[in-house]
Amino acid sequence: MAANLSKNETAGQEVWRSLLLVSDLFRTVSAHEAPRKDLNRITVNQVRILGYLFRRRIDGRPVRIKTLAHDLDVTPAAASQAVERLVGWGVVERTPDPDDRRAVRLSFTPRGEALVHRQEQRATELLESLAGVCPPEDFAAFGRVLVRLMGELESRWESILAEKDARKRGKRADAGAGKTI
Numbered sequence: 001m002a003a004n005l006s007k008n009e010t011a012g013q014e015v016w017r018s019l020l021l022v023s024d025l026f027r028t029v030s031a032h033e034a035p036r037k038d039l040n041r042i043t044v045n046q047v048r049i050l051g052y053l054f055r056r057r058i059d060g061r062p063v064r065i066k067t068l069a070h071d072l073d074v075t076p077a078a079a080s081q082a083v084e085r086l087v088g089w090g091v092v093e094r095t096p097d098p099d100d101r102r103a104v105r106l107s108f109t110p111r112g113e114a115l116v117h118r119q120e121q122r123a124t125e126l127l128e129s130l131a132g133v134c135p136p137e138d139f140a141a142f143g144r145v146l147v148r149l150m151g152e153l154e155s156r157w158e159s160i161l162a163e164k165d166a167r168k169r170g171k172r173a174d175a176g177a178g179k180t181i
Contacts, residue, residue: 043080048072053092053108054116063106065098071161091115095125160165 052072056063069079083106086092091112097103108116131139 021148032128043082043085045072045074046086049079049082049086049115052092053106053112057108057116062097062099064100064103065102065106068106070164080138086112 002064049068049072052068053063065079065083066076068083069076072079073162074082083094090109092106093109094104094106097105120131134142
């Protein structure tokens with residue numbers, strides 16, 4: 001990697017640039033090889049929402065629009081608008097929340113689950129086709145490093161969310177403390 005660095009570039013900068021480029025190229029090549037007409041105009045927020053729903057599907061936590069907006073740092077209106085488009089495409093559904101009758105939960109529809117499954121298959125096939133460009137032990141090491149980095153990023157993200165929640169609770173407590181009856 002160091003051989004590819006310009007004079008003023010750090011290894012971290014090269015990794016960051018490479019991650020961005022790989023992510024975009026991976027999406028572009030995958031979309032070209034298996035185009036989806038209904039998802040051609042998907043926005044960044046919609047992609048983030050699908051990723052969020054995917055992560056929550058794995059860990060089994062329910063998803064509400066308010067929580068989704070909070071966690072992704074978008075307004076509830078922006079989250080709701082993006083979700084509405086995904087609902088319209090038939091990949092996400094809203095269901096009543098049994099814990100709060102005023103709230104709704106978001107989840108993948110069967111069509112959404114099938115989409116996620118197809119995307120996983122395509123991504124796996126594309127990655128496996130790329131595995132031959134380097135020695136198998138390098139590809140395996142790359143996978144281990146990627147999983148470790150993802151775990152650390154998930155942990156940091158959870159800490160950020162916990163801090164945001166604590167600040168929010170603190171603001172509510174401060175607001176309640178100033179009220180007189």
